Amino acid sequence: MKALTYQGIKDVKIKEVADPAIEKRDDIIVRITSTAICGSDLHLIHGNVPNMPENFIIGHEPMGIVEEVGPDVTRLKKGDRVVIPFTIACGQCFYCQHQLESQCDNSNPHGDAGAYFGYSETFGGYAGGQAEFLRVPYGNFTPFRVPEDCELEDEQLLFLSDIIPTAYWGVDYGGVKPGDTVIVLGCGPVGLLAQKFAWLKGAKRVIAVDYIGYRMEHAKEVNQVEIVDFTSEKNIGNHLKEMTQGGADIVIDCVGMDGKMSPLELVETALKLQGGTMGAIKIASQAVRKGGTIQLVGVYGSRYNGFPLGDLFARNITLKMGQAPVIHYIPELYRMIKDNTFDPTDIITHRLPLEKAEFAYEIFDEKKDDCIKVVLKP
Numbered sequence: 001m002k003a004l005t006y007q008g009i010k011d012v013k014i015k016e017v018a019d020p021a022i023e024k025r026d027d028i029i030v031r032i033t034s035t036a037i038c039g040s041d042l043h044l045i046h047g048n049v050p051n052m053p054e055n056f057i058i059g060h061e062p063m064g065i066v067e068e069v070g071p072d073v074t075r076l077k078k079g080d081r082v083v084i085p086f087t088i089a090c091g092q093c094f095y096c097q098h099q100l101e102s103q104c105d106n107s108n109p110h111g112d113a114g115a116y117f118g119y120s121e122t123f124g125g126y127a128g129g130q131a132e133f134l135r136v137p138y139g140n141f142t143p144f145r146v147p148e149d150c151e152l153e154d155e156q157l158l159f160l161s162d163i164i165p166t167a168y169w170g171v172d173y174g175g176v177k178p179g180d181t182v183i184v185l186g187c188g189p190v191g192l193l194a195q196k197f198a199w200l201k202g203a204k205r206v207i208a209v210d211y212i213g214y215r216m217e218h219a220k221e222v223n224q225v226e227i228v229d230f231t232s233e234k235n236i237g238n239h240l241k242e243m244t245q246g247g248a249d250i251v252i253d254c255v256g257m258d259g260k261m262s263p264l265e266l267v268e269t270a271l272k273l274q275g276g277t278m279g280a281i282k283i284a285s286q287a288v289r290k291g292g293t294i295q296l297v298g299v300y301g302s303r304y305n306g307f308p309l310g311d312l313f314a315r316n317i318t319l320k321m322g323q324a325p326v327i328h329y330i331p332e333l334y335r336m337i338k339d340n341t342f343d344p345t346d347i348i349t350h351r352l353p354l355e356k357a358e359f360a361y362e363i364f365d366e367k368k369d370d371c372i373k374v375v376l377k378p
């Protein structure tokens with residue numbers, strides 16, 4: 001089959017690789033019909049996630065049709081349509097039973113964290129879904145079976161694999177409630193969805209921050225938020241604090257590591273610059289009100305010397321973070337898409353065949369061609 005493989009920093013290639021096969025009795029094999037590229041994939045190709053072997057297949061936002069099931073799979077059969085969440089989870093352990101599937105105790109043989117498709121040996125070593133076929137472990141728990149009578153297109157369902165439940169978890173776990181002022185850092189796919197969900201949770205004011213013109217325009221026009229360019233002010237954190245009369249109730253960081261820098265550069269810049277590396281987290285620490293919450297949805301993957309712990313402590317800030325436990329949110333969000341409560345498709349700017357994945361990475365990474373979100377069609 002064809003698959004998108006990691007070759008080195010900023011180097012991905014479509015290659016011909018072996019088809020996946022059933023390895024455990026409750027595995028399934030899915031024929032991928034649509035698969036997306038995520039901001040988290042950019043951390044991989046920037047070398048900010050350790051233990052990425054050459055030829056490793058990337059991708060954790062796929063959906064498709066069940067092609068084959070292992071003998072112990074009872075919940076699915078060949079021909080079922082499924083969305084595959086990025087978190088690989090057994091459904092049996094303490095964490096899966098307590099709605100923290102992203103920390104499943106059994107899926108990751110390599111470390112004390114959860115396992116994710118296409119996300120390095122450190123996070124389980126499972127091949128990813130930017131490919132024609134995918135092996136999905138725990139067929140009785142991990143996949144979401146799309147009801148047979150569902151008439152929605154792939155594009156309406158695909159982001160249930162990650163960024164819809166991730167953004168929803170960001171506002172839900174972050175605790176957005178009616179009347180809140182919310183600042184969302186980042187107008188990428190995750191930030192744009194988080195802005196929608198902040199309104200749905202009853203926020204009275206939503207401010208979106210980025211510096212890429214076309215993405216801020218999209219936020220303003222489609223999500224009806226106020227926009228702020230973080231390069232427009234020397235001290236953007238204080239500017240946001242003034243705009244919100246003392247700070248936002250919640251700041252949701254949908255940025256994470258600055259993808260353009262290696263872990264070493266990140267630490268060096270942190271030491272050198274005031275607002276530097278932690279660009280986003282530093283802005284968040286200044287823009288949140290006393291007693292407010294910073295919710296990190298953006299991924300942080302290395303050590304941060306320079307992390308503003310003292311500022312947060314002095315101001316009684318709650319800091320929440322993590323890999324989103326997406327699985328238990330999917331059924332509720334599926335119903336919300338069916339009911340037209342929100343539309344996840346406005347962020348799709350590019351639809352390309354899998355063969356064009358290398359180009360897709362280039363425009364998504366470099367924010368070219370007005371790219372917001374790419375859907376690949378194997």
Ligand code: NAD
Binds near residue numbers: 038162211257296
């Ligand atoms: P993206 O790269 O498309 O978007 C990030 C946006 O942030 C860009 O538009 C960029 O211009 C903007 N930005 C950069 N620095 C900024 C700053 N200091 N302040 C405000 N905006 C800034 O990525 P995405 O797909 O939207 O993903 C966003 C983040 O969410 C990534 O870190 C990704 O890894 C993470 N993520 C986390 C989870 C989870 O489970 N926690 C799941 C999915 C994605």
Ligand code: ZN
Binds near residue numbers: 038039163
């Ligand atoms: Zn993702």
